[in-house]
Ligand SMILES: Nc1ncnc2c1ncn2[C@@H]1O[C@H](COP(=O)(O)OP(=O)(O)OP(=O)(O)O)[C@@H](O)[C@H]1O
C-alpha cells in the first residue's frame with residue numbers, strides 16, 4: 001500500500017507546485033535572504049519541466065533503440081565477434097564525463113538542446129545495452145532449443161521469443177538510464193538547453209538557496225515517479241513469466 | 245517412413261554418432277537406449293537438423309531432409325525434450341498453438357485443436373488454457389510440452405527423455421497415455437530413454453547405441469533373448485531379463501481352458517502382472533476374466549528364451 005500511496009502523494013504535490021508555484025512561496029521563504037523572491041519566475045516552471053522531460057524522453061528513447069539494436073547485433077551470427085568492441089564503446093560512453101561531451105559538442109552543434117541530447121544519449125547507452133545483452137543471452141537453454149525445434153525462423157525467434165523474454169531486463173536498463181538522465185540533464189542549462197538546471201543555476205548565481213532547492217526537488221520527485229513507473233512495468237513483466 | 249542412412253556426426257575429430265543406419269516404419273515407435281554420451285540426443289537432433297550431420301542422409305517419406313529448408317522441415321516434426329522448454333511468456337494455449345500459428349491455420353481450427361489436445365492429455369481446457377507455464381506442475385508442463393509437439397499433427401515425433409522428471413506413478417500413466425495417443429493418431433515416434441523397462445514397454449523396436457555406434461536394432465523380445473553384444477545384455481540387466489520378457493505379453497495371449505480358484509485377472513494384464521499375482525497369493529493358476537486360466541507353468545515357459 002505505502003509503495004503506491006507515497007509516489008501518488010509525491011506526484012500530486014509536484015503537480016500542485018507546477019500549476020501554482022506561488023502558493024508554495026511561504027514554504028521556500030525561509031531559504032531566501034535579503035527579501036529575494038522565493039519562487040523562480042523568469043520562466044514558467046511547468047514549461048521548464050515539460051521541456052526537461054521531453055529532452056530526457058528523447059535521449060532515453062535514442063539510447064534504448066541504439067543499445068537494443070547493438071545488443072541484438074552482437075548476440076547473433078557474425079555480429080558476435082564485435083561483442084567486446086561494443087562493450088568497450090558503451091563503457092567509454094559512460095565514463096566520459098557529460099560535461100566534457102557538452103564542451104566538445106557545442107562547437108559542432110551550437111548552443112541549445114543538441115549537445116545535451118548527445119551527452120545524455122552517450123551517458124545512457126551503457127545501462128540499456130548491458131541489460132539488453134544480459135536479457136538476450138541468458139535465455140533458458142531448453143526454451144531457445146524449443147524455439148528452434150518448432151521451426152521458428154531467426155527473425156521470428158527474435159520477435160516472438162528473445163525480445164519478450166528480455167523485456168524485464170530491458171525495462172530495468174531503461175529505468176537506470178532514465179533516472180540518470182533526469183539528473184544529468186540539468187547541466188544542459190549551462191549550454192542553453194531548456195531544462196530545470198536553469199532554476200538551479202539561477203539560484204547558484206544569485207546565492208538563492210530557495211531556487212536551488214525547488215529545482216532539485218522537482219527533478220528528484222520526477223526521478224522517483226519515473227523509477228516507480230518503470231519498476232511497476234518491470235514487475236508486471238516478470239510476474240507474467242513467473243520470475244517473482 | 246523414416247530412413248536414416250549412414251548418419252555420422254564428428255565433433256573435434258571424434259565421431260559421436262558413427263555410421264548409423266536404421267529404418268522406422270510409419271506409425272511405429274522406436275526407442276533409442278544407450279549409456280550417457282553414446283550419441284542418442286545427437287542422433288535425434290540430426291533428424292530435425294538442429295545438428296547438421298557430418299555425413300549421411302535422413303529420408304522422410306523418401307525425401308532427403310537436406311533438400312528442405314530447416315525451419316519448414318521442423319514444422320513437420322514434433323520435438324519434445326526433457327525440461328519441456330515451454331515459452332514462459334506465453335499461455336498454455338499459445339504454447340500449444342505455436343506450430344499451427346506458424347503454418348497459418350485459421351483461428352477457429354487452432355482453438356479447437358488446442359482444446360482437443362488438452363482434453364487428450366487430461367488437462368481440463370477451461371482450467372488450463374489460459375495458465376502460464378509457471379503455474380503448472382512438472383507433470384502438467386511435460387504433458388503440455390508433448391501436446392505442443394503434436395499440435396500440427398506431425399508425421400514424426402521426436403522425444404528426448406520426455407518422462408525423466410516424472411514420479412513413477414505419473415510416469416506410468418504418461419507412458420500409457422503416450423502409447424494410446426500414438427496408436428490413435430498413427431504418429432511415427434522416436435523416443436530416447438535411459439529406462440530399459442520403458443523401452444521394453446513402449447518400443448516396437450529398440451535401438452541400442454554405444455560410443456556412437458548402433459549395436460542392435462530389433463524387436464524388444466529379440467533384444468532380450470538374443471542380445472547382439474555383451475554390452476546389450478548388460479544394458480538390459482541380466483537379472484531382470486525374464487521379467488521384462490514377461491511384460492511383453494498379455495494374459496489374453498496365454499489363456500488356456502480350465503478352472504482355477506480365486507479372483508480373476510483381466511486379459512489385458514501383462515504376464516509379469518500374472519506372475520506377481522501367482523507368487524503373492526500362492527496360486528499355481530489364475531482364472532482369466534471372460535473365461536480360461538493362466539498357469540504358473542505356462543508363465544515359467546514364457547520367461548525363457550526359445
Ligand atoms: N556441440 C558439441 N560439441 C562437442 N561435443 C559434443 C557436442 N554435443 C555433444 N557432444 C558430445 O557428443 C557425445 C554424445 O552426446 P549426446 O548428447 O548425443 O549423448 P546422449 O547419448 O544423448 O547422452 P545422455 O544420455 O547423457 O543424454 C558426448 O560425448 C558429448 O560430449
Ligand SMILES: [Mg+2]
Pocket residue numbers: 284285286404
Ligand atoms: Mg541426451
